[in-house]
Amino acid sequence: MPASTVADPLCEQRSSPVRSEELTITVDGARDCADGLSRCDRCTTEARADTLARTVDDTLLCLACLTDWDRCGDCAIYTRDIRTVIGAAADVCAECASGYETCNDCGELATDLLPVDGDNRVCERCEDKNYHECSDCFTLVPLDTTYCDSCADTYPTHPAVRSSYYTPVPQFHGDGPLFLGMELEIKTPRNRDYHNAVDTTVTHVGDLAYLKTDGSITCGFELVTHPMSYQYALQHFPWQLLGRLRLLGRYTDDGVGIHVHLSRAGFSSPAHAYRWLKFVYRNEHSVTTLARRRDSEWAEFSPQQRSNAQDYAKGGQAGYGRYQAINVYPEHTFELRVFASSLHPQQVQAALAFAAASVEYTRGLSAADIARRRGWEWTAFTTWVRSRPDYSPLLAEMEALACAS
Structure with a gap:
């Protein structure tokens, strides 16, 4: 009677038979060839290179060890120091954050800053909340201001004349119903x-x-x-x-x-x-x-x-x-x-x-x-x-x- 044969195990990376002693179990449970595998720098478990992610510390970590890390929306590197940028699709790492400017009003980073009267620059959130266009040009001025500094030299102002946006609580006089x-x-x-x-x-x-x-x-x-x-x-x-x-x-x-x-x-x-x-x-x-x-x-x-x-x-x-x-x-x-x-x-x-x-x-x-x-x-x-x-x-x-x- 011929001896029974046992099929050689498959390497999941190469999809070809190999000897058992050439296989190792990776961090994600796959059976891969020991040759060409990398190690997670934190847990030291072997893993394929394409399953490890680089961090800002120049280390390679497996997915299990990345649970308390965030991925930068710009460079895709993982970091523990994540920064929010107004107008960006995702948060970014500290290094990428250095490429953004800071809003002069709220102090937050922003993708785009708009110039306002007085040479400051503000984010779109602060612009919507606190500014409107000068009544004579397109310069952004505070809501309680009518003209920018340049136009104010042409158009007079007086402290008793409020902005066109001013709306006080109405004080009713006389008898209704029609006021x-x-x-x-x-x-x-x-x-x-x-x-x-x-x-x-x-x-x-x-x-x-x-x-x-x-x-x-x-x-x-x-x-x-x-x-x-x-x-x-x-x-x-x-x-x-x-x-x-x-x-x-x-x-x-x-x-x-x-x-x-x-x-x-x-x-x-x-x-x-x-x-x-x-x-x-x-x-x-x-x-x-x-x-x-x-x-x-x-x-x-x-x-x-x-x-x-x-x-x-x-x-x-x-x-x-x-x-x-x-x-x-x-x-x-x-x-x-x-x-x-x-x-x-x-x-x-x-x-x-x-x-x-x-x-x-x-x-x-x-x-x-x-x-x-x-x-x-x-x-x-x-x-x-x-x-x-x-x-x-x-x-x-x-x-x-x-x-x-």
Whole structure:
């Protein structure tokens, strides 16, 4: 009987038979030829070279010994000193980290740093959180700053004029439900007159209003009131200030406007808000005549906006930009943007009066009014205004502009 034969074991590395004494068990449990194997520098277990990884200490470690090491996202070498880099796909070792710059704001490493006013450089995270572009160029400046150092030499500043981003806690004046917040844009002819205009305005408005910069005004400011009832505005706003500013040479033109914020809470229901939006858009010609401003790029009467009135009345905000006749983006207000700016009290009062009167008129507008008395039409509105003396500035302005019928 022939002797039984036992197959020679296979070398898993070469996939060929070898004598048993030529095999060794590697760290990963494979049976490999002893020749050509390397050793883990930590546990000394033999392993194939392709299963060992190099560390920053120039050692080769097996996977089991690498459990407390991290792999550098740049050089792929393992390290115990791993560094986070803002903007990088993965953390890096100390040596690779030396190739990155440090953000001057947060002190963290970053892949890209952006220059800001004053020669510092900041990471994209700090840029999003703390900076915006200068109102006249692309230089990044802190959020509470309007102009970079270079542009500030051209455009005047005043500590009482806040950044355009400034939004204080609103202080309500008068009785609701409807409150109006007015933004009145004013220009100053020369830089040297700027401080006098600001000081005069601040003295007159007191705590009722504050001043802000505006990107559309090169030399001037935006006067912003806290929310007021219409009656409170007529009685307590310092109307004499407008004449005073006019005498001092301050002015308005086609590039500036009056914006009136109407509190959404002042509407009795979404249906009421819809009637108001529809009334304004249906009477574009008369409204723009009263507003003394047509075809304004800052207050567009777009048909798309008009067609979405029902959605806006219910709180929808998906629109076509805020430069519409009625800006629906603010969460708590509708912003009526149609009026040209003015330093004449009757014209400014008429803007507030129209905002208040149009809301009250549409509050009680019924289906019968619309069907039998042409309630949507401007003539019905002017007839309603004539019977209400509280809106006399509006009626006077309508008559002056020949749009009272």
